[in-house]
Amino acid sequence: MKRLGLLILFIAAAAALWTSGVADPWIHPARHRVSGTGLLPLDSYADAAARALPAGTGLARLTLPDGRAPVTVEATDGSLIYLDPPTAAVLDVEPGDPQDAAARPPLPVLPLTAVLLAARPLVNGAPLRRIDWPGGHAPDWTLRFAGRGRGATVKVADDTGTATPARAERASVARAARGPWAWIGAAAVLGAALVALGLRRRPKRR
Structure with missing residues (x-):
C-alpha cells in the first residue's frame, strides 16, 4: 500500500513538472x-x-x-x-x-x-x-x-x-478544473492517502 502510494506521488510530481514546463529546459535545451x-x-x-x-x-x-x-x-x-x-x-x-x-x-x-x-x-x-x-x-x-x-x-x-x-x-477556473492540473492534484491526494494508510497499518515492533 505504501509503495503504491509513493509510486502515485512520484508520477503526480513528474506530471506536474511536465505540465508546468519547469523541466522543459532540461528536456529541450x-x-x-x-x-x-x-x-x-x-x-x-x-x-x-x-x-x-x-x-x-x-x-x-x-x-x-x-x-x-x-x-x-x-x-x-x-x-x-x-x-x-x-x-x-x-x-x-x-x-x-x-x-x-x-x-x-x-x-x-x-x-x-x-x-x-x-x-x-x-x-x-x-x-x-x-x-x-x-x-x-x-x-x-x-x-x-x-x-x-x-x-x-x-x-x-x-x-x-x-x-x-x-x-x-471567468471561465479560466472552470477550464483549470477540467484540465490536467485537476487530475494531477487528485493523484497527489490519492498517493498521500495510500502512504498514510500504509504507515498506519505497519505492525508495531515490540
Missing part, C-alpha cells in the same frame, strides 16, 4: 539557449516564424517572455516556434498537425504594428505578454498585458482597428 533579454518589434518574430513553417500556414499566438526565455509563436496547425528574443533566430520548431490549419479563417487584415498601436492607449504602458490572432470564434485580435492580478486584456477589431478593454475570463 536548444530552445532555451537565448542570447539575451532584449526584444525586437513583433513583426520580426512573426516573419521569422512564418519562414520556419510550411507555405500557407498561418500564425495563431505570439508569447513574449518574462525574463531570460525564448519568444514562442504558435501556428494554426499547432506548431510551436521558439525564437531568440534579441535576434529572432529560430531556436527550435515543434511540429504540429497540418490538418488543424484547414479550418482557420483567412489571413487577418491589420498588421501587428497597427494592432499594438491601437491597444497601447488603454494599458498605460504595461508590457505586452501575449497576442492572439483572429480565428475560430474570436474574430478580433486579443492582447494580454502584464499588470496586477490578471493584468489587462484588450480586443482589437481586425476590420476597423477599434480597441476595447475586455472583461476578465
